[in-house]
Amino acid sequence: MPNPVLLLLLPVLLHAVAAVSSEDSAEDPCAGRRIHIRALPPRFNTHLLRHCDAAFPLADPSASAPPSCASLANHGLGPRTHPRSRSWYRTDARLLEPFFHRRILERRCLAADPALADAVFVPYYASLDALPYLLDPALLDSSASHGASLAEFLAHDRPQILSRRHGHDHFLVLAGSAWDHSQPPELEKGQQPRMWGSTSLIRRPEFENFTVLALESRTWPWQEHAIPHPTSFHPSSLRRLQAWLDRARRSRRPVLMLFAGGVSRPSRPNIRGSILAECANRTDACVVVDCSAGKCAHDPVRYTRPMLRSRFCLEPPGDTPTRRSTFDAILAGCVPVFFEDAAARRQYGWHLPPARYDEFSVYIQKETVVLGGVRIAETLAAVPEAEVRRMRERALEMAPRVMYRRHGSTAELRRAGMDAVDLAVEGTLRRIRGRTRALEDGQPERIYALEDDSIEP
Numbered sequence: 001m002p003n004p005v006l007l008l009l010l011p012v013l014l015h016a017v018a019a020v021s022s023e024d025s026a027e028d029p030c031a032g033r034r035i036h037i038r039a040l041p042p043r044f045n046t047h048l049l050r051h052c053d054a055a056f057p058l059a060d061p062s063a064s065a066p067p068s069c070a071s072l073a074n075h076g077l078g079p080r081t082h083p084r085s086r087s088w089y090r091t092d093a094r095l096l097e098p099f100f101h102r103r104i105l106e107r108r109c110l111a112a113d114p115a116l117a118d119a120v121f122v123p124y125y126a127s128l129d130a131l132p133y134l135l136d137p138a139l140l141d142s143s144a145s146h147g148a149s150l151a152e153f154l155a156h157d158r159p160q161i162l163s164r165r166h167g168h169d170h171f172l173v174l175a176g177s178a179w180d181h182s183q184p185p186e187l188e189k190g191q192q193p194r195m196w197g198s199t200s201l202i203r204r205p206e207f208e209n210f211t212v213l214a215l216e217s218r219t220w221p222w223q224e225h226a227i228p229h230p231t232s233f234h235p236s237s238l239r240r241l242q243a244w245l246d247r248a249r250r251s252r253r254p255v256l257m258l259f260a261g262g263v264s265r266p267s268r269p270n271i272r273g274s275i276l277a278e279c280a281n282r283t284d285a286c287v288v289v290d291c292s293a294g295k296c297a298h299d300p301v302r303y304t305r306p307m308l309r310s311r312f313c314l315e316p317p318g319d320t321p322t323r324r325s326t327f328d329a330i331l332a333g334c335v336p337v338f339f340e341d342a343a344a345r346r347q348y349g350w351h352l353p354p355a356r357y358d359e360f361s362v363y364i365q366k367e368t369v370v371l372g373g374v375r376i377a378e379t380l381a382a383v384p385e386a387e388v389r390r391m392r393e394r395a396l397e398m399a400p401r402v403m404y405r406r407h408g409s410t411a412e413l414r415r416a417g418m419d420a421v422d423l424a425v426e427g428t429l430r431r432i433r434g435r436t437r438a439l440e441d442g443q444p445e446r447i448y449a450l451e452d453d454s455i456e457p
């Protein structure tokens with residue numbers, strides 16, 4: 001059977017190649033921004049989508065999950081939430097890899113010749129390729145080999161593409177947490193068995209110079225950079241984006257604060273436990289949306305409606321759905337409340353400028369709540385209404401930067417501003433330019449001193 005995904009991609013591929021030849025004007029808009037898409041055998045990308053109906057179902061085994069292969073619809077955005085819905089999809093974050101690939105294909109400034117490229121995109125579906133290691137207990141101890149086959153391929157197929165800049169100009173997307181894919185490759189004798197659900201992909205020496213775009217970065221990210229979790233909102237036109245932002249702006253918000261996440265009380269005191277305890281006491285001020293067992297993953301209506309009615313959204317650190325909920329909250333104009341500095345401020349600098357966090361979010365140090373008896377509801381209720389409105393307006397200004405607009409969207413929407421993919425690519429190009437310059441100047445040590453690349457020029 002011909003691969004349906006490949007068939008869908010084909011017209012885009014042809015279109016992209018045609019676009020390159022017609023684009024050499026006097027003032028080169030692509031200078032420093034040319035991307036070569038590495039040609040990979042389908043076993044590294046499109047064939048991995050077959051996992052959807054085979055031994056490794058993509059969908060969570062919960063009632064609300066769509067049948068696994070349905071997640072592949074719309075190049076990975078998933079099926080629409082409703083037949084009449086235009087901008088909302090049941091998006092599975094793990095399919096960000098094919099979606100990102102699709103978006104890169106429709107970009108201008110692609111270079112068919114790697115020698116002319118400023119950066120090389122490796123369309124490897126990394127987290128999909130990790131599924132066998134995660135889901136088959138027999139492969140747990142083999143998970144250090146995740147990526148070995150790709151490393152082998154890149155080293156031998158047209159090896160000069162990789163060796164030219166020692167891999168410093170290569171980048172790929174990993175639709176998962178960098179923590180989960182940076183386990184030590186060697187297990188010491190007598191050591192605990194490998195952590196379930198983890199691989200060593202980022203620790204492979206062959207990829208040490210690649211830029212990995214992950215949904216969550218480690219504390220001292222050197223190789224990776226965090227990009228927003230995909231939400232369910234993927235508008236295709238400026239009119240649809242603005243209609244949504246207007247709705248969020250006008251929405252009546254009788255509820256003070258909302259928590260969407262796991263609802264089981266943790267055994268040890270922590271911030272999530274404190275939030276749940278306070279919300280149980282203050283049903284007048286707090287709404288809890290039960291997102292345990294993947295209930296929210298494919299059902300955006302479940303939490304979006306309540307978010308539109310709430311002034312603040314509580315974002316404790318923790319499981320992935322909670323982190324994703326930060327982006328859902330921003331889209332809904334629900335001012336995010338962070339309890340840990342590292343939660344987002346240090347992660348998503350390309351998309352949410354660290355210096356502007358105080359304008360669109362609230363920070364309450366978790367220790368003051370868990371140990372110091374600070375009440376979250378009292379703290380938030382004390383914020384003057386005009387200040388809340390200002391923060392909400394700033395959050396909605398950030399919304400277009402963290403959303404993933406639909407592929408094939410209107411030129412008007414593309415011109416209106418950069419979305420999550422555009423900003424990720426710009427940030428990557430900036431980082432690669434810095435490294436390339438350091439290499440060209442014969443000062444590779446400067447690469448390791450290149451600091452905060454979240455500053456926009």
Ligand SMILES: *[C@@H]1O[C@H](CO)[C@@H](O)[C@H](O)[C@H]1NC(C)=O
Nearest residue numbers: 166167205206207208209444
């Ligand atoms: C990574 O970059 C450094 C500095 O340019 C280089 O010495 C090293 O060989 C590179 N590593 C790989 C695996 O290419």
Ligand SMILES: *[C@@H]1O[C@H](CO)[C@@H](O)[C@H](O)[C@H]1NC(C)=O
Nearest residue numbers: 274277278279280281282375
């Ligand atoms: C809940 O209410 C009780 C009774 O008013 C109070 O003693 C307790 O401290 C409250 N707990 C939280 C977490 O607000």
